[in-house]
Amino acid sequence: MxxxxxxxxxxxxxxxxxxxxxxxxxxxxxxxxxxxNQRVGELxxxxxxxxxxxxxxxxxxxTAVVYKGVTINIIDTPGHADFSGEVERVISMADGCLLLxxxxxxxxxxxxxxxxxxxxxxxxxxxxxxxxxxxxxxVPEVLAATQDVFLELATSAEQLDFPVVYxxxxxxxxxxxxxxxxxxxxxxxxxxxxxxxxxxxxxxxFQMLVSNLDYDSHKGQIAIGRIWRGEIRRHDSVVxxxxxxSVVPYEIAEVFTYLGLRRVETEQASAGDIxxxxxxxxxxxxxxxxxxxxxxxxxxxxVGEPTVEMTFGVxxxxxxxxEGRFSTTxxxxxxxxxxxxxxxxxxxxxxxxTDSFLVKGRGELHLAILIETMRREGYEFEVSxxxxxxxxxxxxxxxxxxxxxxxxxxxxIGVLTDMLAKRQAQLADMRNMGExxxxxxxxxxxxxxxxxxxxxxxxxxxEGVMNTNFIGYEDWHGDLPSxxxxxxxxxxxxxxxxxxxxxxxxxxxxxxxxxTPVYEGMIVGLTQRPQDIAINVCKEKKKTNVRASVSDFTIxxxxxLVLSLEQSIDFINDDELVEVTPQNVRLRKxxxxxxxxxxxxxxxxRMES
Ligand SMILES: Nc1nc2c(ncn2[C@@H]2O[C@H](COP(=O)(O)OP(=O)(O)OP(=O)(O)O)[C@@H](O)[C@H]2O)c(=O)[nH]1
Ligand SMILES: [Mg+2]
Numbered sequence: 001m002x003x004x005x006x007x008x009x010x011x012x013x014x015x016x017x018x019x020x021x022x023x024x025x026x027x028x029x030x031x032x033x034x035x036x037n038q039r040v041g042e043l044x045x046x047x048x049x050x051x052x053x054x055x056x057x058x059x060x061x062x063t064a065v066v067y068k069g070v071t072i073n074i075i076d077t078p079g080h081a082d083f084s085g086e087v088e089r090v091i092s093m094a095d096g097c098l099l100l101x102x103x104x105x106x107x108x109x110x111x112x113x114x115x116x117x118x119x120x121x122x123x124x125x126x127x128x129x130x131x132x133x134x135x136x137x138x139v140p141e142v143l144a145a146t147q148d149v150f151l152e153l154a155t156s157a158e159q160l161d162f163p164v165v166y167x168x169x170x171x172x173x174x175x176x177x178x179x180x181x182x183x184x185x186x187x188x189x190x191x192x193x194x195x196x197x198x199x200x201x202x203x204x205x206f207q208m209l210v211s212n213l214d215y216d217s218h219k220g221q222i223a224i225g226r227i228w229r230g231e232i233r234r235h236d237s238v239v240x241x242x243x244x245x246s247v248v249p250y251e252i253a254e255v256f257t258y259l260g261l262r263r264v265e266t267e268q269a270s271a272g273d274i275x276x277x278x279x280x281x282x283x284x285x286x287x288x289x290x291x292x293x294x295x296x297x298x299x300x301x302x303v304g305e306p307t308v309e310m311t312f313g314v315x316x317x318x319x320x321x322x323e324g325r326f327s328t329t330x331x332x333x334x335x336x337x338x339x340x341x342x343x344x345x346x347x348x349x350x351x352x353x354t355d356s357f358l359v360k361g362r363g364e365l366h367l368a369i370l371i372e373t374m375r376r377e378g379y380e381f382e383v384s385x386x387x388x389x390x391x392x393x394x395x396x397x398x399x400x401x402x403x404x405x406x407x408x409x410x411x412x413i414g415v416l417t418d419m420l421a422k423r424q425a426q427l428a429d430m431r432n433m434g435e436x437x438x439x440x441x442x443x444x445x446x447x448x449x450x451x452x453x454x455x456x457x458x459x460x461x462x463e464g465v466m467n468t469n470f471i472g473y474e475d476w477h478g479d480l481p482s483x484x485x486x487x488x489x490x491x492x493x494x495x496x497x498x499x500x501x502x503x504x505x506x507x508x509x510x511x512x513x514x515x516t517p518v519y520e521g522m523i524v525g526l527t528q529r530p531q532d533i534a535i536n537v538c539k540e541k542k543k544t545n546v547r548a549s550v551s552d553f554t555i556x557x558x559x560x561l562v563l564s565l566e567q568s569i570d571f572i573n574d575d576e577l578v579e580v581t582p583q584n585v586r587l588r589k590x591x592x593x594x595x596x597x598x599x600x601x602x603x604x605x606r607m608e609s
Pocket of ligand 1: 014015017018019020021022023043055056057058077078079080130131132133134167168169170171
């Protein structure tokens with residue numbers, strides 16, 4: 001067997017926020033692939049709009065640097081558990097990984113998840129204790145705790161023999177000796193060269209697994225992946241091997257490899273290279289592209305099952321068709337099914353109702369990001385309340401469970417314990433993290449998590465950090481009563497006015513500002529009462545001939561409460577919907593008129609025969 005010493009393929013994996021993308025910045029900047037005067041900024045790989053706005057990585061991406069004549073292909077992955085499918089999607093391109101662990105937080109549930117995936121795949125790990133510049137870094141404890149995780153997950157003694165690098169991605173320094181501060185990031189490069197095995201080269205007819213897709217308006221679809229066997233040149237004839245073994249022929253247009261943030265056209269690429277190729281259309285992630293001489297499919301990429309579902313439907317609100325560019329069933333359907341080509345842990349299916357689709361994902365954030373992306377593309381539609389995906393195993397109803405990790409302060413424990421008991425959570429672990437900080441771990445049904453995030457942030461005044469990880473299915477824990485109070489529902493269609501909103505504020509908090517167009521059945525506020533209240537927020541003060549008293553002129557409205565898209569999705573009940581358009585996110589009752597709602601609620605009369 002031959003090896004290519006001019007290449008290393010390495011994935012960067014970690015729990016959310018442990019500094020993966022920042023470390024990639026340092027690797028890119030210090031490998032001198034940018035011109036000296038080029039401004040490159042921060043979190044360079046987080047190039048998506050939503051990634052920049054939220055400061056999180058959503059999609060795995062690759063880049064490459066050259067160090068001592070060796071091309072190092074670097075794959076940055078997301079750390080948020082909802083995007084675990086991305087890690088599973090790209091990890092097969094690598095032969096080794098950098099496992100980052102925050103020197104204060106230590107190993108977290110997602111650290112364990114991604115390390116398990118990497119070890120199962122046989123990746124050679126390098127442990128990076130990161131953010132060592134942090135004030136209360138606990139390097140020795142974090143190292144010991146991470147070693148325990150390795151002990152638990154390693155499948156061979158060899159996997160326990162990993163190098164450790166201490167780094168601050170932010171300061172761009174690393175060292176292998178914790179007592180000697182680093183001066184640059186080169187110890188990471190050196191560890192990669194020494195530890196990550198060079199790719200094995202299999203000679204024979206071309207074969208590559210598509211791990212990512214891109215699109216170029218001139219070149220069409222771009223398939224990205226690692227070549228496993230043989231080589232490829234432009235104008236080569238290839239076939240796409242489908243899941244059923246059938247093949248579709250293509251001619252390769254161009255072949256690119258990576259350098260920094262650019263794709264560089266190349267004459268020829270071979271086994272071990274990560275390439276982007278054009279000329280193949282209609283490809284999905286997981287497809288194999290191979291030489292027609294030997295059209296064998298590589299094992300498809302397996303990703304974890306979705307746990308949360310919601311329906312996406314055509315917008316049925318009275319304002320439908322006003323704000324979106326794409327609003328028909330056909331457009332919605334086409335867009336959702338297209339998403340499946342790249343979003344591997346997503347599932348879409350038709351429903352009995354012809355105007356809506358069932359969409360399943362790995363968590364609320366996974367689905368919320370899809371909704372936000374679609375609305376920015378100009379789609380308008382409505383979505384239902386998320387539900388945990390239940391299944392029947394051996395005749396027993398089962399539901400998904402999560403490990404919930406909360407980092408908070410001592411004072412919040414009491415309130416959180418009460419809140420979580422109502423959501424069927426069980427305390428699994430409680431650790432004192434020093435200085436009044438605690439880490440709580442709960443086992444909780446996925447359904448119990450809906451609406452919890454915003455409640456948790458309120459309780460901890462935005463200071464708490466919460467993480468969830470899917471741990472498996474368990475027997476159904478019983479129904480959960482809705483713990484939300486009623487809402488204020490507009491009884492009219494028109495524009496909300498100060499007078500009407502002021503009345504509404506007598507009953508609760510309002511969600512709309514004066515002059516906002518509202519419709520009958522739209523949710524315009526929240527109450528403390530258990531029941532919904534229909535209210536006319538368009539109501540003007542009666543005009544009288546009598547001069548108004550001074551107080552009438554000076555109505556001071558409390559500013560409307562603005563719910564984000566995720567909060568809106570979290571907030572609604574089963575009889576409600578979120579209407580999403582490029583300009584607005586509105587909440588509404590499914591049934592718009594109060595009479596019809598009351599009729600639907602009333603016990604149905606049995607027909608006497
Ligand atoms: N003190 C300190 N902060 C860091 C360091 N590296 C990253 N950060 C900060 O940690 C936060 C998260 O950094 P990212 O690089 O986006 O983390 P990530 O692991 O890529 O996050 P996800 O991709 O969303 O999982 C940012 O606010 C960074 O500025 C470091 O070495 N030291
Ligand atoms: Mg990142």
